[in-house]
Amino acid sequence: DIQLTQSPSSLxxxxxxxxxxxxxxxxxxxNYLNWYQQIPGKAPNLLIHAASSLQSGVPxxxxxxxxxxxxxxxxxxxxxxxxAIYYCQExxxxxxxFGQGTKVEIK
Amino acid sequence: xVHLEESGPGLVKPSGTLSLTCAVSGDSISSxxxxxxxxxxxxxxxxxxxxxxxxxxxNYNPSLETRLTISxxxxxxxxxxxxxxxxxxxxxxxxxxxxxxxxxSYSFDYWGQGILVTVSS
Numbered sequence: 001d002i003q004l005t006q007s008p009s010s011l012x013x014x015x016x017x018x019x020x021x022x023x024x025x026x027x028x029x030x031n032y033l034n035w036y037q038q039i040p041g042k043a044p045n046l047l048i049h050a051a052s053s054l055q056s057g058v059p060x061x062x063x064x065x066x067x068x069x070x071x072x073x074x075x076x077x078x079x080x081x082x083x084a085i086y087y088c089q090e091x092x093x094x095x096x097x098f099g100q101g102t103k104v105e106i107k
Numbered sequence: 108x109v110h111l112e113e114s115g116p117g118l119v120k121p122s123g124t125l126s127l128t129c130a131v132s133g134d135s136i137s138s139x140x141x142x143x144x145x146x147x148x149x150x151x152x153x154x155x156x157x158x159x160x161x162x163x164x165x166n167y168n169p170s171l172e173t174r175l176t177i178s179x180x181x182x183x184x185x186x187x188x189x190x191x192x193x194x195x196x197x198x199x200x201x202x203x204x205x206x207x208x209x210x211x212s213y214s215f216d217y218w219g220q221g222i223l224v225t226v227s228s
Contacts, residue, residue, distance in 0.1 A: 034214040043202055043218035044145075044153065050212035087153060091213040095168040096143075098153040 002026055002090050004099035012105045017078045021102040023071040023088035031067045032092035038101075039084045047086075048073065080106055109133040111203050111219035119197075119226050125190040129203030129219060136179060137161040141206035142186045143215060144177065146199040154199075158206055159186055193226045200224075 003026035013019045023033065031051040036044035046055045048064035051071055063074045075082055083106055088099040115127035129142070136142065144156040157167040159177045167175050176189040190197060200223050204215040 032212055034212065036215075043221050044215070045218070046214055046216050049209055049214040049216075053209070053212070055216065089153075089214070094166050095170070096155040098155070100152045 001095055002029060002093055002097050004088050004090060004097055006086075006088060006099035006102050008102060009100070010103040010105065012107050013078050014107045015078055015080060018074065018076045019078055019104060020072055020074045021086060021104075023066075023073070023099050025069045025071070025090060025092075028068050029090050029092035032090055033064075033066070033071045034089045034091060035062075035064055035073045036087045036089060037082075037084045038087060044087060075104070078104075078106070109205060109217040111205065111217055113201060113203050113219045113222040115222060115224070117223055117225060119193055119224060120228055121194055121226055123193055123226075125188070125193050125197060125201075125224055125226070127188045127201055127203075127222065127224070128185055129187070130183070130185045131205075132184070134205065134217075135161075136181055136184045136186060139208065141166075141208075142179070143204045143206050144188045145202045145204055145215070145218075147202070147221075148196075148199045151199075156188065156190075156201075195226050198224065198226045 005024045033051045035048040038044045052064045061076045085101040110132045141158045143158040159165045174191045179186045200221040202221045203219045205217040207216045
């Protein structure tokens with residue numbers, strides 16, 4: 001199975017800040033990497049697919065980048081509604097796997 | 108708008124069978140999408156369980172494969188999950204999701220709201 005390691009496990013930032021989080025794959029997965037946002041008590045919501053393609057309806061302050069083994073999710077201008085856990089997920093090889101998540105909080 | 112909704116018992120006895128159904132609306136189960144089950148143990152991350160195509164083709168997580176059956180009912184536009192010989196470790200929120208193939212990627216673009224299944228006597 002492909003292992004995905006996310007860092008940091010949690011972060012705290014102020015409204016309006018730019019935050020970044022990373023996802024590292026245990027092998028080259030090209031750009032087969034997706035990002036999801038999970039608000040507490042809700043289902044995950046697709047933010048980014050193919051490493052950098054913004055899903056329809058997702059605010060443009062979310063940006064994904066990277067390829068190969070290292071990927072980054074950036075939230076510019078952090079908003080209170082962005083408080084959530086963010087998961088990466090690979091779609092390179094079955095079984096599809098998820099990272100352990102990065103929890104984003106507001107200071 | 109695509110909508111998925113899970114249903115089934117919220118409590119299953121140890122060694123029993125967990126059975127869930129996902130009703131799909133706003134898309135045909137016979138479309139070019141795959142249909143997945145994902146679970147999340149309390150306070151833990153996400154685990155992909157398996158998926159099915161309308162032809163009946165399936166892909167399962169090897170960690171669960173020996174206990175799994177995923178099936179599709181095209182007449183009802185729904186798909187189902189059965190997990191045999193459950194233990195407390197199978198206690199989780201179970202989500203159904205649509206697996207969509209983009210030009211160069213594959214992702215879960217629609218999810219159900221999730222259903223908590225507790226394994227306990």
